[in-house]
Structure formats: C-alpha cells, structure tokens
Amino acid sequence: MVSRTEAPVDTYAVAMSQQTQYAMLRARARQLWVQLTEGDKPWVRVGLGASGQAAGAEEVFEALKPYGPDGTQQINLSLVGAHGLMYLEPIVDVVVPKINRVFHANVTPEMVPDIIAHYVDGREQHPMHESAFAYADHRDAFTTHLPNWDELPTNSLQKKVLTENFGNIDPLDIFQYIAQDGYASLNKAVLSMTPDEVLEEVKTSGLRGRGGAAFPTGLKWSFLAPSPAPVKYVLCNCEEGDPGAFNDKGILESDPHRLIEGLILNGYATNSTHGVVFIRQGHEIPIEATRHAIDEAYANGILGENILGSDFSFEMEVSLTGDSYVAGEETAMMEAIEGKRSTPRYKPPFPAQAGLFQKPTNINNVKTIAYVPSIVGRGGNEFKNIGTESSSGTALVCLTGHIKRPGMYEVEMGMTIRQVLEDIGGGVPDGSERIKVLQTGGPLGGVLGEEAFDTEIDFDAMAEAGAILGSGGIIVGDESTDVVDLIRNLVAFNQFESCGKCFPCRLGNTHMLDVLDRMCKNEAQPGDMKLLETVGNNMKIGSLCGHGQLGYNPISSAINYFEEEFEQRFNGELEKSGPFGDGSMILPSRTRP
C-alpha cells in the first residue's frame, strides 16, 4: 500500500509497473477492446439511449440480435448511449475491423438485413445501404461517397471532453470504459495524490458548477474537506426536471462510469465516506445504467473498502426522487433522500455544515462531477485553457424546438449562441423563416430575443443577457412562437412544480399564471402588468429557495426582449393563443412518465 503523505513523484508509474489492481483491470479491458475492434467480425453498436429508444432503436437492436453472439455469430453487437445527434436516431454504427467505422442514420428494423448483408455477406456483392451517412478513421472504396464523421458540422465544432465516450462504449460494460483509460485518474489519485492535491487540481481548473448557480466547484469542495466528521456525504444531483434538458441523463445513460469515477474523486478530495447519486424517478434508462455501473464498480474493487488497493474506502448508492421538480433543489434533495417530503430547508446551516442526515455534505451536478476525471487525469491547467476566462471548460447544450438538427452538443465556452444555432443546429427547419426566441436554462431561466443571439455561451455573459445557462437546455422558437403563451407554459410548469412550502412561491406562481392566462385569452385587466411585477419581485426577495426566487425570471426576461408583444397581448390586439386558438392551455399533468 502506498502512503498518501510521503508519495514520491513517480509513484504512479511505479504502481502501474507493479501490476496493481488497476493494471490488471486495464489489461483485461484492452484485450476485450482489441477483440471488438480488431477481431474478425464487424462490431455493430446501436444507440439505445432515451433519444434512440424514442426513435425506435430497441426494435432495431432486436432485429440485429439474430446476427449477434446469441444468433448466427456473424457480428459483435453492443448497445451504446446517445451520440448526441438526435435528429439522426436510431444510429447504427458498424466497425469494420482494422479499417473504419460506418454510421447509419434513421435505421428501421426493415433495413437491418440489407445493412448487415454488406458487412457479413460480402462487401462487393451487397452494396452499402443508403442509410449510411458518415464514415470515420479510413476512407475506403465503399465510403468514398460519405463525409468524414469528424468533419460533420455537428461534430467538428464540438469540443468533446465529457462526451468523448458517447456512442463509443457500452454503458453497461465497465471494461469498455476502462479500455478508454477510464478510472486511470482515480487510480492515479488514490495511489499517488493526496486529497489536497486532487482538490487543488479542481481549484486550478476553474470548474464551476453546472447545475445552474455556477458556483466554483473547488471552493465548494473546500468547505467540506476540512470537516473532521466521521461520516460525510457527497451527492450527485441528477434530478434534471427542466423541460428541454437531457444532458445529465445523457451522461448517465451513455457513460455512467465517468460520473462514478468523478464522484469517488469528489469523495477522495473531500475525505468523504458516502456518495449518493440522486436520480429522478421515471428516468428508467439512466437509473438502470447507474445502478448497473455501481454494481460493476463494487465487483471490480473500484468502490467499497480500499479502492484499487489504496487505503481509501467509499460507498455509493442510487437514490430516487419522488415525482417532484423541487427535489432537485439541494436541501429538498437531502430531505427526499432521507425519505421525507422533498421541500427545501432554510439555510444556514449550509449542507457543508449539516446536510444529509445532518452530516456534512456536498452536492454537485452530474456534469460538474463528470468533468473531474479528465481534470484530475490531464491536470487542472489543461481544463482551464478550454473556454473563457471566467467560465472554463465546455458547455453541454441541448437543442430542441424549431431547429433543424436537435441534439446534445458539447461546445467550448465562449462560442456564441448564434454559432451553436446556425452552424451546429443548422438553423430553422424548412418552412420556418427565422429564429425568434430562445428559452434557456430551464423554466426558471429566461428567454432571449434575437438581439442576444451573439451572446457568448458563458455563465456571466448569459446572466448579463437576462437568461441563465443553467442546465444547458436551449429551446428554439421560430417566428410562429407566441411568446406570452410560451411564458405562460413555463409559469404553469413552475406553478405546478412549486413544493407548496413557502407562501410567496406557492401563491405567487398561481397568481402570475392567472394573469398570463387572462392575457392569452385577451381578457387582461388594467394593472395586470404591474401586478405581475409586484408579485414577481415579492417572490424574488421573499421566497425560501431558488424555485420561488427565480420564478419571475421568465416573465422579466420576456418583457425585456418582447415588451411590444406583451403590450399587444395586453391590449388584446392579437389572436387568442394556445393550441386550440381559444386562449386555453394544456395544463401539465405530470412532468415525467
């Protein structure tokens, strides 16, 4: 065992050469990876993330099974998470051993025999199926007509830090992760770095919390680290209830081990003993993937007593929310994990003083945690060099709405919103004219008008523009979007999801929704705009937690960019809005299945 305090500089290399636990895991992983990529059979991977499944990837996977190990054994078959290019789902990706990769888009089960025939029954006899849209690695005779995967505009403009394994590895196979150098950072940390050194790397990286508040992560960890309590918790928050945000779930369903590694590193850096991954009830795929990954990690000595042969021990489990959005608020989340009604607590005491079960606790977002392995592995400075001065790293952006190429894209901080929309997202779909409005950062975020599209994606620049980057969701609305109706939908969501504890939020949201409802029905009353402002500001100062404090955000930002439209609504100059054209709306029933 290596002593943490007197570690020589080259301990890591020494440990690796001495056949440590990790070296053995890695050897096995390499062997498996080589078998898949350089064996004699094509390796077929199907994106079975939520976006793939929604597009019918499950049926495609079923159709592929007869060729796989349980059938004729002509191919190796794996499931992977999401590639991020959601407009192309279901994506089937075939590795032709030692040559290249070919990607097929929008695959249906009927296409499967034709696609597979090319790879197993003779490439000459069977032409490549027309669903192929890109190749990677080497261009060969069969892929001359295809663009290179890395040169696709959706990919070339991305900076993949978090998502480097997306679509490449099976989230349910720990060895595929280890084959991509997974858990190397953890191994390095627990064997050759002190907790303080790990914490220092995170501080150096300038990483800021990706959950919405953008609090410096290293600073947050340093509140917890000195506490001498025998039991300390690090929690990972994957409540992610924002409509239009799916990147946390994306990480869990595509690369759960990255999160687990990050959370263990978080625990190591803060001398904590327990980790809890808190996932929203109903996110079945991420829940299963994470549970499976934790089991695998325990089975391979990566969790539990003496992780990877070090003297650091750490326990981890998955805990589920009720069907509640506010459960994502950090103190409400602790209440939920304790088995209580998920309503926020007042602060202070802050979680680092008395958190889960009154023990010192840190809470971080999934993305924040998932950056940590690469920060520790490559050094904080490398991460610091990505992105802008104040917001280092990348942003995982979820594009939805009126956009040509909806999906999940990782871009460097500092890219403008317009670049993301037009160069990556491809602009408005056919039939639309222009992008009118963006809704960013979830329903408590805000909306942006056209004049703000040149804002850089950066925590501070976004906040200045009146929106928040938050979870990274960007919902795009074209010229047909009725802004007041959009805001009404957001407020309806906030109203429905208010936990009902503090008075301003419980009642204020209801009254704001009332006013917006009137406006959409062209029944606005004098003083309504003033009323929105009064109630909104009272909520902002008076509420207990962020849900109420930010509840006025969507309205205030919309008034900022679309004041004219609000006035028109107020004066009844527009048609009644809503899906039925009578001003009514479809009230949210449940936010998740």
Next chain:
Amino acid sequence: MPDPIQFTIDGQQVEAEPGQTILQAALEAGIYIPYLCYFPHMKPYGACRTCVVDTEANGRKMTLASCTATPMSDMVVETKNESVSELRRGIIELLMSEHPHGCLTCHRIELCGPQDVCQRHVDVTDRCTICPKNERCELKDTVRSVELDLRTPLNYNRRDLPIHADDPLYDRDYNLCIVCARCVRVCDEVRGDNALTLVSRSGVSLVGTSHGTSLMESGCEFCGACIDVCPTGALVEREYKWEKASRQVTTTCTNCAVGCQMIAEVNKFDKIIRFRGDVNNEVNLGQACFKGKFGYDYVNHRSRLKRAYFRKGGILTNATPDEAFNAAAEALSKYEPHEVAVIASPRGSNEDNFIAQKFARVALRSNNVDHAHNFIDDVSEHISERWDTAHTKRPIWDIENAHSVLVVSGNPTEDQNVLAVPVKRAAKRGAKIVVIDQRETELTRYADVWLRPRIGTAHMAVMGIVRSAFDSTLEQGDFIRERTSNAEDFKAALWDYDLGRIATYCEVEIEEFAEAAAALASHREMAVLLGADTVPKARHDALVDAVMNLRLLNGTADGPGQGVYPLYFGANSRGSRQMGCRPLAAESPVATLLCDAWGVDFPEGEPMGIGEMIEAMQGGTIKAAIVMADGVNPTARQLSGLREALSSLETLIVSSVFDNEITANADIVFPAAPFSEQTSTVTNLESRVQLVRMASESRFDELAGWQIFRGLAKAMGKTGFEYDSASELFDAICATIPDYNGLSYDALEKGGAFTQTQTDGNDARSDFEITKPDFSPFARDGFYFAPGRVLHQPDRENTLGERNYLNVIDRVELIELHPDDFETLGITEGDTVAVRNDQGNVVAEGVATVSDHALRGIIQTTTLFAELATYMEECEYPDSSPTVPGLDVRRVTVEVVAKAPERELVAV
C-alpha cells in the same frame, strides 16, 4: 457558555443567546415581528415569510426570514422600513387571496356586535360568521398589524372544500387553512405521532392525513395539540366551537398525575368553554391530551348536584348543608372507630386529603383512610421510604436527556399521556426503549426490546436483566464501589437467579434479557417509568427492589435523564400520600409527625388501604364510610367489588359532582364543587405542587372537600378543623408536613414548586437489595386477557362505520391465542369468540387467530386508540375522563359465538 450576541433591532440594542433566532430575540425584547409559521417549542420552518427583516452585517445587506436567521454581532436589523413592510404586505396579500377575509373587509366591523344578525355585506362563504375563530384569530391580528390595504387586485380563490366534521372531538375546515404546517409539525416534532401530513403540492398543497383517511385510522391520539397551535379557524374543538371567551384562567388539569398547566377560557356566563395547554410552563410545555383537553366539560353539565340530600327509605329529601352535616354527625356517632372508613377522591386536592385523614384520625379516631385510586401504593411507598425521593423529582421533559428508558407495566399513553411524549421524543433521538409489559401499548411500538413476561413475573424479568448485565460486565464498577457496600454479596446472591430458570419462569427467551441489558446498561442516563398495572400487589416490593438494583448497577442516581417516574393513577396520588392520606402504621415517621402536630395519640387498629377497606366492608367489619366520589372510577379493575361493598354499608356519606353508582347507595349526599370552582393545590408525579385556580364561583350549595370535613367536624363538636380558607389550610399543611415547609399559595403562583427533599443523604450510599428468588411453580389457573391498544395499525384493514353522524371504528377484532390453547378452549381458528370477565361481562369479541407471540394461557387483542375518542364522545356519564376504559389484565373465560365458516376447497 458563549457570550450573548449584541445587535440592534430598529435601533434598539438587543441581546440574543447563541442559537437564538432574530425573531426569538426580538420577541424576548418586546419587539413584535409579524409571524405565522413560527411557534414556540418547535423548530423554525421558514415557510410563511411574513417575518422578513432587512439586515446589515459586515457591510452585507440581506433580506432574511427572521425566524430562521440567527443574528451576528453588531448586526443592524430593520423590521419596519418601507421596503420590508411592502414585501410583508405583498406576501400577506397573496395569503389573503385564498383565505376568507370578510372579517377584515366588511365595513360594519366597527359597528357589528357579537349578537348582531349579519347584514350580508360580504359573500356568504366569506363572512366573519363562518369562522369559529372570529375575534380570536391569530391570523387576523397578524394581518391587522401589517396594516394591509385589502383592495387587492389578486383573484380571490375559495377552496370550496367540505368540512371534516365526522371525526370525534374536533372539526377541520381546510377552507380556512393557510398551510403554515404548524399542526403537521407539532404532531411530528413534539408529539411524535405523524398523524397529519402535508398533501399535494404547489397552490393546492394542504394539510391532511397520509392516505386521506379519517383521523381515527391515521394514528391521531386526539391530544388537540394541532388545535392549540392553529393560527386560524381551520382546526377547532367541536364543543363550544362558536363561543367567545371573556377571560382566561391558568389552572392545573386534574385528570391525571401529570398535572398539566392549562388555560381555561371562560365566557361571559362564567362557563369554561375551552381548555388549552399553557405554553409558558415547564410541566407540559403546552401539551395536553384527549382526557385533559376534552374532559373538562363535566363542570358545565346541567345534571350536576346542586343541593345536599338525604335518602330515607328510598325517598330523597333536599337539605341545607347544615342539616346534612348534623345528620351525618349523628349517623357517624353510632360507630366504633374501626367501623368507619374515609375514602378520598383521586381528584382531591392536598387540602382535601390532609383534612380527610385528619378527620379520620382525630375526629373519628379511625385508621381506615386512603384515597380511592391508590393502586400502586407499595411501589411509590417503597421508593419514597427506602430511596431518596430526589430520584422521583426529575421533570418529565428530563426524559429526553435519557439514553435509555425502561417502562415497566404501565401505559402512560393513556393513563399519563403527556408523560409518554418525552419518551417518544427520546426514542426518536435514538434512546433505547425497553418495555416490560404483556400488553401491546403505544410505547411497545417504540421499544427496542419488548419483554413479555408471564403475568405477575415482571419483577423476575427485571432481575433477569440485572443478572444478564452482570454476566456481560455491563455494571458501572466505580459507581458501585463508591456508593454501595454489598455489591459482592449481591453478586453472590445472583447465582440463585439462574437465567435459564428465570427465562422458563417468565416464559421469555434468554437472549431477550441480554438485549435488554445491552440497551439499558450502556449509559448511566436511564429513566424508569414504573407502573404496576399487571403486577400483583404481593410482588410490588420485589419489583421495586429489582428496578432499584438495576439502577444501582447502571450507576443511575439523580442526574439528568436518571429519573424514576411512578405511574400514579389519579391527579393527586402523590400529594395524597404526602398528606398522609394512606394507610399509616402508628410507628411510621409520618404518623409520629402528625400526632405531634395535632397533640393526640395515633388511632389504634390495623391501618387499611383501599383494597382492604373494600374487603372489610363486604365482610361487615366496616359499617359506615365517607366517600369523596369526584373522579372515582368504579369500573377500574382494582375497585371491583366497591359497588357491592358500598351497598352493604349501614351509613354511606358521599360527596359527588353527579349522581352515579356511588351516590345510588348513599344515605347523605353532599354536592361537590369541581376543581374549577375552588382554589386548591395538587402535587403531580414529579412532586411539583401546583395551584388549581378558581375559574368560576359555585352557584348553589356545592362544597369543596375540605369544607365538608370542616362542617362535619363542627357538627360533631370536634375542634382543630376551623380553617377559614383553603390557603389557611395549606399554610397549616406546610407547617406540618416537612416536604411542604416554606410553601404557600403565593410561592406557587408562578409555575408551582417542587416539594422539599427531606431525606438527603440516603442516596449517597445505597445498597443492593438481596432477596432469594421465588420460583414457586406456576399453576395454570385459567386464562388471562391482555388487551392492547395502539394509535395506528397500518397492517390491519380498518373499516369505518358511522354512529350519530360520527365516524367509529367498525371492524372485526382479532383475538390472538397461543396455538396450544385452541384445543383447551375447544375452539378452532376462525371462530368468532367472546371473552368474558369474572362478572360475566363481554370484554372483547372477535375472530380467534393463531398468534406467534401470544403466550400460553394469555388471550390478546390489539385495538385502535381512536375507540377512546369515541368513548369520550359517547359516554353518557358527563364526567368521561376518569372512566375511560383502561387496559386491564384480568381473568377471563372464552366462549364461541359462531363457528368458523367451513372452508371451501379450491381446486389448484
């Protein structure tokens, strides 16, 4: 102790203890900040946000909720500046948008009198008259204090919910609820019951029960704590719901030995209309129970006795008090001292008890005097005589400091309700609870170890724990060496207490003793709740010895969390014992003391307790008796035979509030003044003497107990009873009884006072009690019935019925039996059986089921606590509290009412 924090509120210099919130410090300094969800003795919640204040500290300005924020030194707090007032008004405006507020907006408020007919200036559903708390509403006061302009543009949303008026004792109208969650929190945090919860979320978030069930199924103990904290009219007592109080009197509840301080609200007709716990006292911290909160009402009943009367040949004749005194004196003069008995009342004050025993001993020269509910006499006697009474003078909330709590043979949840609250709170904080009881009670649900020894063997079970603790060397060696002299002898004697034999004798598994020992003997802070419900009188001494041995080995003395709480029945059992109103031997120190004070010899004859007196009446030795019948429960198991005994007397003189089974045989009846119509003192189980204050004057010939004895003595020509007032009598008591030296009504004015400890030093060196074990073989003489009762049975399906428009529990009870007993009783599983007591009354009926935890010879059943609330509602006798049926263990017979239906063979 860290220094207090200095800061300013609205320019005024204020001091806060560390940990105090800004709101608490402000209220203490007399600065009012409006608040709604905060309530004393509960954790801050931070929901209503009406207590927002502007703060500035270290250059940082913040707007904070003062109920959750703690002050920093030199912080500047502003509670009334324009911005914060505006915010506060905005929040309350939101709140009023869903609370009917005609009481604030109607322009006739200033003109409208309480008796006026509403002139319909406001919507029907919004009128002040729909709210039972009109003019006594905390919300209204709060809203007025912020000077809200009620011309709000907000939509008014009335919830239009049905009123829950079908549960016993209280009404819930959630149209008036503001969701401050005080009720939910008091039920959870303070009472530990969790009968209420918040349901749903967002704008429709509301208080309710977890599955929308009736309170009868939700685990409610009908303590009324939620009513007392509700700031609106959402929760109210159904009785006198619409009545307004014109004044209030703080008094002591006389329904059990806890002695809760209650605020009696009195209306303008001098009628007590409400009882609520007084938050500002140390006894109950504002808590009450179903008996105390709802059982005061008998004092208003119209069938109360108003005049004294004689019964001659079956004819009743009214009399003036003097006529009655003379007649009684004449009747009593016929008897020899040993032929007369005096039975004091369980509600009787110290004054009544003192004069009762003085009257018996001096005027009648009889030694037959006791108080009617003196059921655990030997237990408490033993403690107070052989052990320092300091043990039993810990406040009940001190139990929260205990690391373990031992509950022996008692059911505080029903008999001393508020005493069970700190036990439950301690359990929630992680204290180990060990219950020794055959019956399933609420506290057995909190028990880490629940020992169920055979009935009558609790003492041996405790010795089993003692033996097991020594075996595992869990004893506190230092303490034992320092404080005891016979530890080695005791350990040697323990060889006779073979765990195997004890286990067989008690029918308890050996391992359970070890578990109990581990739970109890880990810390010195062990509180003991000592009852004797299921312990035969002959074993009381042995039980106390065993418990005291356990305390010694555990090093438990008189520090925090180390109290002994004797589970007395009757409000003033402890006081009556201290007054000498109990069987006293002539040579006992108390007897000597009394005789010296009175200047007479102690009367001759064997002293008799209540049990012996009943036997003597039946045997004809006692021919006349004076009974103070207020609060006597003739249906109590320990008083079985009382009715027959009284009917066999030649002369029976009774003082009673109502005509009842005892006055039915009486020759002379005095109308008794209930607790609310006299000033007196009672002493609770902590040994705290408290004032019972007069809430209203008696209107007819009602007499306090001491006045009756004074009158009788005068009529008999005896001197020494000429007390002019209760306070004069109390001064005489204080002069006579050493424990009360120095007390007076004035000294008790604020929060009462503990009695003095006279026998200090006893504790410095205490010895183990060494006795030979008695493993005398147990004859299986029929079946015992051990009824249980719990608040909540989520595992049983409950069906509700309706009776008199009220919900009642309507389900088939399970009569649980040991598998071997079915054959003996000739019944099969599934039969409907009736359980009958000695008198032939059915005490339980239900379906016989095999139970894996029933002992041989024991018949068990577990019912729901809510049936007691139903009892309180339906009881025909106006004074319902004393007669609430307890969980009496008694000998029974079982008979089949209906055979089990033949099981149909189902094809697989």
